[in-house]
Amino acid sequence: MIQIFLGKFAAKWSALALLSVLTLTACRGAGTAIQPRGSRGELNNLSIDGSSTVFPISEAMAEELMKTHPGVRVTIGISGSGGGFKKFCQGETDISNASRAIDMTERKLCEQNGIEYIEIPIALDGISVVVNPANDFVQCLTVEELKRIWEPAAEGKVVNWNQVRSSFPNRPLRLFGPGTDSGTHDYFTAALVGKEQQSRGDYTASEDDNIIVQGVAADADSLGFFGYAYYQENKNKLKLVEIDSGKGCIAPSPNTIADRSYQPLSRPEFIYINKSEADRPDVKSFVEFHLNPEHQYLISEVGYVPLPESVMTMVRNRYQQGKVGSVFKSGSTLDINLHDALNLEN
Incomplete structure (x- = not known):
């Protein structure tokens, strides 16, 4: 049984107009469980905050992930990309959802607080x-x-x-x-x-x-x-x-x-991973679920556009190598081809 406190992604996420946080809990399920962490055996508590634009993707991925990973609690806030980065760069969250690249002020805040991050493009909007x-x-x-x-x-x-x-x-x-x-x-x-x-x-x-x-x-x-x-x-x-x-x-x-013919309003969507938490089993499973080719259909189901496979290959390599920082040197993704930006880093 999967207990979902705020509904099924395919039909219900638009009903969240007055809610700012989603908590998803998998009680039981098939497959290998992520082992609880903490001295008292608490549930894994994966904390995510940030963009309401990216929220439907995170909700869909979390719900499907928990079918095979019982004992995982995922809390998703929607305080906006800027609000999410403020929490993330103060060490309050594990993952930050963002509908833009991290900006210079936020990078400085992360640096001041010793937060290294892995930037993961996940979809197009x-x-x-x-x-x-x-x-x-x-x-x-x-x-x-x-x-x-x-x-x-x-x-x-x-x-x-x-x-x-x-x-x-x-x-x-x-x-x-x-x-x-x-x-x-x-x-x-x-x-x-x-x-x-x-x-x-x-x-x-x-x-x-x-x-x-x-x-x-x-x-x-x-x-x-x-x-x-x-x-x-x-x-x-x-x-x-x-x-x-x-x-x-x-x-x-x-x-x-x-094809980027819808200009100037086409853009990539992101999740940012706290590098110090990246090897934690629940965080790792959530990110790898995003990047799995078999799960890209979820992005289409919630109304966004999956990244081309050539771009996804570079994104997966970037994640597996644990590369920190942003590929967008100016902090802006405007008029920048995502494929070219990732390719320049290699």
């Missing part, structure tokens, strides 16, 4: 811009129009749809998006405005993407953005907006995300 299905006038937005909506100068000024494009109706524009601890917010602002964290502040913000889904689904005049999986899970409630970066209007899809 395309940040999805959505409106309410009742919106019959927005089909595609240009990168410049998105910048006009979200840049700091728009605060209190760009408040109606016709200020975005003159042919749009004179109706209020209400915005929903990730908060400033979110890696999705960081990547989105860097891609559109040119600098992370630079956006207007007068919008409804949450580190939980399900809150953004609910807001856009309930407001005919709204616009929001989040990871592709959240659109996939809720596409009956939302309308996807195509993006024109200068080469025509393109919607995110497994193909356009994988």
